[in-house]
Amino acid sequence: MTRAVRVLGVDDFAWKKRFTYGTILVDLERRKIIDVLPDRESATVEAWLKEHPEVEFVSRDRGKDFTKAATMGAPQAQQVVDRFHVVKNLSEVLQEILGHCRAEIRQGEAAVSEFEKAAEERARRLPTVATWQQRTPAHVKKAHQARQASRDDRYKQMTTLRAQGLTQREVAKRMGMSERAVRTWLKRGAAPTNERHFRRRSVFDPYAAYVLERWQDGIHEARQLYEEIQAQGFSGTVRIVQRFVQALRDKPEKITLAPATGADRFSSKTATWLFIRDPKQLTKQKQAELELICQRSEMARKTYALTQQFMSMLRLRRGQDFELWLSAVEASSIPQLRRFAQGLLKDKNAVVAGLTLSYSNGPIEAQVHKLKLVKRSMYGRAKLPLLRQRLLHAA
Template identity: 30%
Template sequence: MDGADHLIELVFSGLSPLVVEDVADEGELVRLRARTPERPVACPGCGVVTSRVHSYHERTLADVAIDARRVLMIVRVRRLVCPTRGCRQTFREQLPGVLERYQRRTDRLAAQTGAVVRELAGRAGVRVLSALAIRLSRHSALRSLLRLPLPPFEVPRVLGVDGFALRRRRRYATILIDAQTRRRVDVLPDRGADGLEAWLRAHPGVQVVCRDGSGTYAEAVRRALPNAVRASDRWHLWHDLAQVALTEVAAHSGCWAKAGPPPNDGPRAQTTRQRWQQVHDLLDQGVGLLDCARRLNLGLNTVKRYARASKPERLVRAPLYRPTLVDPYRDHLKRRRAEPPAVPVLHLFHEITQQGYTGSHNLFVRYIN
């Protein structure tokens, strides 16, 4: 019996303020019955100690799982009588650290649940908790997350500043990140310079500010922290570089097209050339861009794009092209197809096969077409 009592104390060590009376194994559920110890309790109103019992009631709480099985606690709690005249008549005893008022879970189960939902939030947290034999809805998980205390605030040495959309094209905000720990520091309700400047002045200690290319943030940092180091963060640096490279490549699309197969002179290319000619003819006559768009039934931005192009070839985009096994024989195929009479495709396929082509016939036909 002493060994069983020692095992119970070991397994339920977090419930040491309670007196465990019975543990029942019900398959997937472990039901535990306990009671509060028989000792005097101070009245929460006047502080006078009393042990006079008015009545008893039971509280049902969930505890941490044992061997992947849920643990349900039924605790008998006393209602005591306050001896002070004029104070509250009765009160229920509380056990801080074990039984909190109005809660259906023990403190250690609430701590375990909070650790999971802090990292995974609602639905994902519920799926992980179900694997730990903890039943919880996603709404309860979010309420547990909202009850968690905020971590202590420390002003970061390296501060990351960036804007994001609360509602795209309507409402934006500013998020502040600790660039070293990658944790959120604060969220400002707008993207203005005044709000960021006020925050920086109220929280001294920032030495380096990583930001995007926004002039608004640059002005706020310049006014609040004139001696701080201002740098561009890695994401915006690569993003801006990629945008510049994409713009440069698009501007020389005609040059890139010469490196691959010639662009197909199909209906789309012909339409592009005709529209370019129509737009430039109207512009030469002194017609404005908006009037051109109305006459040609085109969008204003489309007319602007045609007007900026010095020649129609700048608008004919090069087709997407990837190297194939037929590329080494391109000159031979061009020469053979230009000779009269036209050589059948099957004969061309046999010719390049004899020269070392190792691809399939379907790949060759798609290339020719």
């Protein structure tokens, strides 16, 4: 006879990743699998819940299907949003915000700023013709724009350091990148993008203006210039380019720079985890980097304060403070955080329960790993009836 389930955990698993999924149901008090469903449709989960009116709590992610199923199938149960998924959503928002903050954070580098301004005045990168592609979803486009803004600023910093006379190895060490990545970016002449660059095909003379422009940008290596114009269709030899560059060569005055700081190596992905982690667990070096970021960018400082307020509420299970946090976010001028808060507000009761109760989807993830192990041991023959029997009646 099946034992009554009071606290239920719901999650999906892949029959075939990106194509078909099933649902796993776990008793969170006993930490045992109690059923496996053939799909993750809300109607399927709803029907199972209606057959088990004894369920008092349902732990789930923020997916719409499970939310609808729990609401319709177990109206008597308290829904609990899994904390891991909430933090994951928050980290995606933080990465978008910090990607746009990189240029602002690096503006404090006094020894480099004058060269950057001069470089901006001399060289404005021309737009490239993008390949025809399907329309990108809005959230993917925003995330791409944030990452692209960070990459563009990294390339701007890279060319400025080269103009000051630093070698590629020195640039890589200062920026916390690999020498190979620096060499590749400089060879491309731009930060990596998903766009395709049009390549012209002609004799050398039409490339003279391009070579002069690249020279003013700080690219003084004949071999690199040759490779760039060769990629655009130049059919001459490298010797021709060397002769032209030799007439322009001039040793640039090497500038004494301040020691590299966290701003030089700033990455929105790395900074996101600095914002989320408990400050007491950070090393002195990481605390210094975090303090530098907050000092350089007002938006980053406000974002960090709101993030730590939310994470403290989550760690201490103080769901009663959720309204105060919502008010603070609403009063801020950070649209990304306000969108995140509005999304949580739509599922307020379950979010507050997740911030208050101890239940989470952690034990479910362990059972999903067990399910995958059993499924793979059956060499693809794990159809639902056999897989269900092996999981439910395992010793």
